[in-house]
Amino acid sequence: xxxxxxxxxxxxxxxxxxxxxxxxxxxxxxxxxxxxxxxxxxxxxxxxxxxxxxxxxxxxxxxxxxxxxxxxxxxxxxxxxxxxxxxxxxxxxxxxxxxxxxxxxxxxxxxxxxxxxxxxxxxxxxxxxxxxxxxxxxxxxxxxxxxxxxxxxxxxxxxxxxxxxxxxxxxxxxxxxxxxxxxxxxxxxxxxxxxxxxxxxxxxxxxxxxxxxxxxxxxxxxxxxxxxxxxxxxxxxxxxxxxxxxxxxxxxxxxxxxxxxxxxxxxxxxxxxxxxxxxxxxxxxxxxxxxxxxxxxxxxxxxxxxxxxxxxxxxxxxxxxxxxxxxxxxxxxxxxxxxxxxxxxxxxxxxxxxxxxxxxxxxxxxxxxxxxxxxxxxxxxxxxxxxxxxxxxxxxxxxxxxxxxxxxxxxxxxxxxxxxxxxxxxxxxxxxxxxxxxxxxxxxxxxxxxxxxxxxxxxxxxxxxxxxxxxxxxxxxxxxxxxxxxxxxxxxxxxxxxxxxxxxxxxxxxxxxxxxxxxxxxxxxxxxxxxxxxxxxxxxxxxxxxxxxxxxxxxxxxxxxxxxxxxxxxxxxxxxxxxxxxxxxxxxxxxxxxxxxxxxxxxxxxxxxxxxxxxxxxxxxxxxxxxxxxxxxxxxxxxxxxxxxxxxxxxxxxxxxxxxxxxxxxxxxxxxxxxxxxxxxxxxxxxxxxxxxxxxxxxxxxxxxxxxxxxxxxxxxxx
Numbered sequence: 001x002x003x004x005x006x007x008x009x010x011x012x013x014x015x016x017x018x019x020x021x022x023x024x025x026x027x028x029x030x031x032x033x034x035x036x037x038x039x040x041x042x043x044x045x046x047x048x049x050x051x052x053x054x055x056x057x058x059x060x061x062x063x064x065x066x067x068x069x070x071x072x073x074x075x076x077x078x079x080x081x082x083x084x085x086x087x088x089x090x091x092x093x094x095x096x097x098x099x100x101x102x103x104x105x106x107x108x109x110x111x112x113x114x115x116x117x118x119x120x121x122x123x124x125x126x127x128x129x130x131x132x133x134x135x136x137x138x139x140x141x142x143x144x145x146x147x148x149x150x151x152x153x154x155x156x157x158x159x160x161x162x163x164x165x166x167x168x169x170x171x172x173x174x175x176x177x178x179x180x181x182x183x184x185x186x187x188x189x190x191x192x193x194x195x196x197x198x199x200x201x202x203x204x205x206x207x208x209x210x211x212x213x214x215x216x217x218x219x220x221x222x223x224x225x226x227x228x229x230x231x232x233x234x235x236x237x238x239x240x241x242x243x244x245x246x247x248x249x250x251x252x253x254x255x256x257x258x259x260x261x262x263x264x265x266x267x268x269x270x271x272x273x274x275x276x277x278x279x280x281x282x283x284x285x286x287x288x289x290x291x292x293x294x295x296x297x298x299x300x301x302x303x304x305x306x307x308x309x310x311x312x313x314x315x316x317x318x319x320x321x322x323x324x325x326x327x328x329x330x331x332x333x334x335x336x337x338x339x340x341x342x343x344x345x346x347x348x349x350x351x352x353x354x355x356x357x358x359x360x361x362x363x364x365x366x367x368x369x370x371x372x373x374x375x376x377x378x379x380x381x382x383x384x385x386x387x388x389x390x391x392x393x394x395x396x397x398x399x400x401x402x403x404x405x406x407x408x409x410x411x412x413x414x415x416x417x418x419x420x421x422x423x424x425x426x427x428x429x430x431x432x433x434x435x436x437x438x439x440x441x442x443x444x445x446x447x448x449x450x451x452x453x454x455x456x457x458x459x460x461x462x463x464x465x466x467x468x469x470x471x472x473x474x475x476x477x478x479x480x481x482x483x484x485x486x487x488x489x490x491x492x493x494x495x496x497x498x499x500x501x502x503x504x505x506x507x508x509x510x511x512x513x514x515x516x517x518x519x520x521x522x523x524x525x526x527x528x529x530x531x532x533x534x535x536x537x538x539x540x541x542x543x544x545x546x547x548x549x550x551x552x553x554x555x556x557x558x559x560x561x562x563x564x565x566x567x568x569x570x571x572x573x574x575x576x577x578x579x580x581x582x583x584x585x586x587x588x589x590x591x592x593x594x595x596x597x598x599x600x601x602x603x604x605x606x607x608x609x610x611x612x613x614x615x616x617x618x619x620x621x622x623x624x625x626x627x628x629x630x631x632x633x634x635x636x637x638x639x640x641x642x643x644x645x646x647x648x649x650x651x652x653x654x655x656x657x658x659x660x661x662x663x664x665x666x667x668x669x670x671x672x673x674x675x676x677x678x679x680x681x682x683x684x685x686x687x688x689x690x691x692x693x694x695x696x697x698x699x700x701x702x703x704x705x706x707x708x709x710x711x712x713x714x715x716x717x718x719x
Contacts, residue, residue, distance in 0.1 A: 005215050007034035012214065013086055013096035015039045015076050015118060018054025021137070021184055024203035025097050025210050026058050030067030032211065035090045038062070039072040039082055076114030079121035093125050095133035095214040098159075112155045116162060123175075132175035133214040136163040140181050140226065143235070156181075160224060167222030168275075176221040178213045181235075182206040183228030205230045238270045241314075244286055269384075271314045275465075282314060311428045311452070313421040313460050315385025321416040322379055326370035326436075329409045330355040332497065333362040336369060339494035340527030341484050346666060347700065348540050355408075362406040364545035365530045367444040368398065368523050369497050371434040374416035375448070383418060386430065388452045394552075395522040396429060397449035399468045401547035403442050413437050419447070420467070423460035428452045431467055468549050473574035478565035480664050482532040485561045486520060492558075494524040519555040525562055526550055529577040532564040537573055539636070539646065539662050546571075554579070607637050607678045611647050615658040618649070622656030629708045634663050634670035637678060644675065669701035 012029045016022040018040030030036050038058045042051030055071035062069035070089040074081040076098075086093050098115040115136060126132030141149045142156025159179065166177040184203045209227050212218050224235045243260045246252040257264070273279045337352040340363065344353060351359045380386065414436045422429040432448040447468060487493070491504040499521055502509040510518045530548055531540075538544040556562065560579045567574040618625060629651040637645040648663040650656060673681070677696045680686035688706075691697040699706055 005032065005211060005217070007032045007094075007211075007215070010034045010094035010214075010216075011037070011086055011090040011092050012094055013037040013039065013082065013118075013122075015082070015096070015098050015114070017058055018042060021182060021203045021206055022097070023058050024207045026069070027061060027065075028204075028207040028211055029214075030062035030069055031065055033067075034094070035068040036062055036070075037072055037082070037086045037089065038069055039074070039076070039085075041073060041075060076118050079114075079117035079119070082118055083121040083125065087125070092129060093122050094131065095135070096122060097135040097210055097214070098137055112158045112162070115159055119162075119166065123170075126170070126175050127173045130174050131216065132170065132173070133216075133218075134163070134166060134170075134175070134177040135210055135213055136160070136177065136179040138163075138179050138181045138224070140183065143181055143224075143226075163224075164222055171221060176213075176219070178220055178223045178225070180206070180209060180213075181224070181226045183226070201229055236272055236274070238267065238272055240265060240267050240270055242282075269315070272318050274318070278314075278317065310387030311421060311423075311455050311458050311460075312385030313458075316383055316418050316421050316430075319383045319385070319418045321374050321383065321418075321432075324370075324374045324379065324414045324416070325411060326373045326414065327411040328370075330360070332369070333366060333408050335493075336366050336497045336527075337363055339490070339497050340365070340524055340531060341486065341490070342531065348535065348666075351540065360408060361542045362408050363527065363531060364402055364406065364534070364542050365400065365523075365527045365548070366406055367400050367402055367436070368446055368526070370412045370436050371414050371416075371444070371446040371448075372499060372523075374414045374434050375432065379416070380430075380432070380450075385421075386418075388428070388455050392427075392453040392455065394451045394453060395448070396451040397447075397468075397549065397551045398523065398526060399445075399447040399547070399549040401445045402545055403444060405543045405545075406443060407438065410438055412443065420464040421460060422462055422464055422467075423456050423458055424451070424462060425456045426454070428455035428458070428460075431464060433466075473565075473576055474567045474569065476567070478576075479568050480536050480566045481563060482536060482566070482664060483561055483563045484528055484532070486524075486528070486556070486558055488559045490524060490558045491518060491520050494521050494527075499523065515555065517557065520558050520560075522552040525552075525556050525577060528562050529564045529575055533566060533573050533575060536566060536662060536664060537568060539643065541643075550575075550577075605637060605639065605645055605675045607645070607675050610678070610682055611635075611658065611660075614649065618651070618656045618658050622651075622654075625651050626654070626656045629705075631668040631702075631705045631708060632663055632665070633705075633709065634667035636670065636672040638672065638674045643672075667701060669699060669703065669705045671706065672698040672700075 007029055010033070012026075012034045014022050014026045014029070014036060017026040017036075017038040022040070026036050026038050038055045040055040040058075042054045050073070052071065052073050055073060059069040059071045068090075070085060072082050072085040074085075076082065083093065096118060098118060119134060122132070122134075136159045138159050139152070139156040140146070141153045142158075142160065145153050163177045163179040166175070170177060184201050184206050206227050209225060209232050213220060213223075226233050226235060243263045245256045245260055245264075271282075273282075334353055334355065337349070342349040342352055342363075344350065351357045351361055352363055354360065414434050416432055416434040419431040419433045422431070428451075430448075430450040430452065432450060434446045434448070435442060436444050436446070449467065495501075495504055501521075503515070504510075504518050504521055507517055510516075526548075529550070530545075534540055534542070534545060556579055563578045565576045565578070632652050633649040635645075635647040635649070636643050637647070646660070646662050648657075648659050648661065648667070650658070650663070652668070673691070673696065677686060677691060681688050681691060681697070686696075688697060692699065
């Protein structure tokens with residue numbers, strides 16, 4: 001069984017928790033470590049009366065099992081009081097589940113307005129803490145309607161509309177809102193359902209879905225689920241292609257509607273609009289077609305768009321490409337590293353080039369390779385509504401996020417979906433989302449932004465909330481710069497990693513695309529820039545890579561030099577990569593910048609005092625030290641087994657320098673030692689040679705140069 005979901009430290013509010021579904025939710029959350037607020041008025045099945053017994057009993061059950069819980073007896077219309085109970089008892093709010101069981105004239109006040117009031121009271125608290133999970137309880141009666149339940153059905157479908165808007169407004173604050181429509185036996189249904197059926201529809205068969213949707217690992221947002229009897233299904237809207245039933249400057253008549261009724265209601269090739277933008281986009285296209293006086297005709301989107309450019313968003317968006325499988329060994333990892341410019345000339349590249357290295361690793365940006373397999377072999381060309389000339393396809397932007405370090409071999413599967421299609425006028429943009437898995441474990445997520453030259457003008461929208469947003473880099477001198485020269489055969493080498501597009505090797509094919517000669521893959525320069533950052537700010541530790549987004553601005557020719565400028569802001573690194581000989585921007589991280597996982601926050605390093613003194617000595621005697629030493633030393637200070645600080649002592653250039661962080665070039669020698677052992681060495685309590693042979697002090701590079709450190713470390717103990 002997989003790792004169990006726990007809610008330790010989370011605070012969950014469950015309304016209507018005195019019995020039925022609400023009780024089952026509260027007990028389940030309590031068992032899994034959550035602090036639970038059990039809300040229930042204690043009324044009867046008609047909504048009358050009031051009692052604390054129901055809520056108190058559930059609280060006692062939770063506590064008897066070792067959990068934490070408090071009762072609340074307020075009406076959900078007094079949402080502030082309910083939320084205050086949670087804050088007073090536990091200090092915060094993590095999730096709340098709106099569950100009501102009331103069939104009376106109070107239905108709208110309890111179900112719809114009550115849910116609104118509780119949500120409003122909790123909303124700002126969730127925004128401040130940048131986390132929240134809200135579960136609304138709708139009903140099949142609200143979704144489909146039910147005889148004799150007009151008021152109940154209206155309230156329950158109203159909850160779905162409320163939930164959908166909350167999902168949109170809360171997304172940027174990590175507040176997710178989903179809706180469930182459960183079928184379960186309760187005190188309301190036991191009088192109309194046979195006992196055997198009630199037993200099969202236990203509330204405990206609904207609770208697991210609620211727990212998953214409430215967990216911080218769950219990224220579902222804006223979903224609607226039917227659940228009952230151990231079955232769960234997701235619902236979505238579906239819309240027929242429809243018909244235009246009027247002409248420009250003419251009326252619209254019921255007889256035309258009648259005559260086209262079968263076509264209007266034909267769900268062949270139905271679309272599945274997921275948001276209001278996609279809904280309105282169709283009407284925009286309809287208006288455009290009416291203006292051109294194309295008359296009464298079927299399928300306004302596909303007919304118009306395909307005729308103009310071969311692009312039909314309503315057909316394409318949401319389409320899934322065939323699942324792809326990618327098997328690889330250490331050979332592919334090494335070949336990719338060579339393809340993005342790594343070389344045995346650099347000692348610190350060896351961990352990515354030699355399978356026998358003790359820290360043999362896969363470059364993080366290798367994560368694009370298994371995902372691109374989803375587009376190859378005609379996968380993208382097989383999508384309905386995407387009929388375009390592949391010689392006009394350019395790679396516009398790329399986003400990559402890793403959820404764990406990539407293995408150096410294995411078999412991965414990728415699932416790709418057309419997230420959106422945009423009309424930029426001069427061309428079309430296809431947003432392709434690809435999730436890559438090892439078994440059932442998500443390894444990485446890619447979003448490709450593909451620009452099709454000349455395929456625009458089909459009347460579609462220009463922007464999408466599904467695209468990763470962009471920001472500019474800081475307006476200051478770069479904090480670091482690194483330059484590498486690509487080889488004449490760089491594209492020929494990189495294509496061996498799986499991107500066989502002839503644009504990058506065949507001059508005649510490149511000419512068809514409007515290029516004088518084959519160009520370098522955008523993802524190749526992407527790999528160059530990312531590894532520059534990995535070296536500069538993460539000491540080539542692949543496990544610290546989190547995500548990167550780039551925009552490809554200009555093509556690069558094999559043989560040109562790439563210069564990466566870097567700006568560090570916390571754990572985010574903004575980059576701009578240029579062809580250095582022409583100062584031409586190749587790609588920019590103008591969106592979610594490359595992010596690195598934080599190093600452990602270890603404070604109080606005694607070695608910092610030593611390096612402060614070293615800095616003073618270099619400032620006073622740097623020129624003299626450079627003459628004697630002529631070397632660059634890199635230091636990695638560890639604590640608890642993790643690198644806690646990095647220092648560079650440059651006694652090779654100018655008057656010498658000390659700076660905190662890794663060296664932008666190649667050090668002559670790099671020394672790794674714990675903070676405690678470092679202090680023992682400099683104070684003369686630990687012999688450096690004994691520390692080396694005992695494995696306490698590790699040296700990479702020219703080990704003989706380490707003897708020259710005496711010039712700057714001697715007599716430290718006397719200071």
